[in-house]
Amino acid sequence: MNQNNLIKWDLDLIRRYDLSGPRYTSYPTAIQFDPELSASELVNTGQQTADLNTPLSLYVHIPFCAHVCYYCACNKVITRNRKKAQPYLDTLYKEMAQLSEWYSEDRVVEQLHFGGGTPTFISNDQMIQLMQKLRDNFKLLDDDSGDYSIEIDPREVDHEMLKVLREIGFNRVSFGVQDVELKVQEAVNRVQPVEEIADVLYESRRLGFRSINIDLIYGLPHQTLDSFTKTLDTIIELDPDRLSVFNYAHMPDRFRSQSHIKAEDLPSPETKLAILETTISKLIDAGYVYIGMDHFAKPDDELALAQQSGKLHRNFQGYTTHSDCDLVAMGVSSISQIGDVYYQNEHDIALYSAAVESRNDAIKRGVTLTRDDRIRRAVITQLICHFQLHKKDIEDQFEISFADYFTEELQELEKFTGDGLVVLTDDNIEVTPAGRLLIRRICMSFDAYIPKQSPTKGFSRII
Structure with a gap:
């Protein structure tokens, strides 16, 4: 059995450590x-500290949805x-041209993701044009070896669009x-029959999409x-x-x-915990x-293989491969x-469009990492991706x-050892099967910015 599948469910520990x-x-x-x-300060620092010998990851946000x-x-x-x-796409192309000028540098795009909103809101012709603009501005792979993904609403896509996306x-x-329960779907205004979902999934498989992910949410009404x-x-x-099972x-x-x-109409906290426990075991x-937190993958999926080989990464799309990529969004x-x-x-969107039109970028806020940030980021990334850390690697x-x-x-970690969440040795930090469900809390020990002992505003609960 994969070591990460050794999960110990301890309700007392979960209740004690389930902060925000x-x-x-x-x-x-x-x-x-x-x-x-x-913006200029952030961009200049980014350009000066980027490793131009590494590949790129691109993210494109398409915010439109036909239904809420x-x-x-x-x-x-x-x-x-x-x-x-x-009009939004036209603005996006202006921003894209500026981003290409700043960061492209003939770097290969190993990873590409379209998110939203509903990316398939746009037409087939617009989708073709958008991908062509990306190819004009960045060095996209054309041999199907990249990791190029898109979020899909099964209600908003037909076989023809799936064919276009693949092509x-x-x-x-x-x-x-x-x-998939109708009563739940009606309560959240997202009615979609299982037959519709299955049709889109089977057609995607037939067209040769090599990885299919499904998102689920627990904690919804009814x-x-x-x-x-x-x-x-x-x-x-x-x-x-793959499966992503998120907490509402x-x-x-x-x-x-x-x-x-x-x-x-929402399930009780006790019911949510029971649902999560059943989900993980099933x-x-x-x-x-x-994989960790809310992600699951088949053993032969690239996500599972990356974790097994110590190359799993985490970014704004969640768990991912390609840890060496800069992310241009x-x-x-x-x-x-x-x-x-x-x-x-x-x-x-109005402020975004006005900013791009007036100055070719829409940067609103950011942060420049200190050396301490980079050290702590390396520790947190290693723990949250692999549930273990060799201290000498960081040293x-x-x-x-x-x-x-x-x-x-x-x-602080010593306190967790008494509760069986981690095992500390001179050389390693090992997260136990009981600690894996609470990995966010364990990582908080290395966070220099937030209080550790009380729920933190602006964040969701850990479980």
């Missing part, structure tokens, strides 16, 4: 991004008017499903342990290569669409590898990671004494 905390898609996290840093899903916390624009897409270079797809178990059985039968965080004050969801029994609210810099674009990389540099952090 970062998902560590970056370190420092987005809360540390500073609007006072100028009540649970959604993404940056989106709800509209039935398909004509709104072209222009996409080889991975991710389907938003969330739940979900029960029995109902979600049926959803899992249905999805396991569809046999996707009900924050109607922050996300207006969530106000349509009645708090009294997926492991079905042959999936528990474009579109409203997108986040880039270039060298020692993270920065984010304007959240509002050799940064020329530090781990014990001296992290004296206080190791003292």
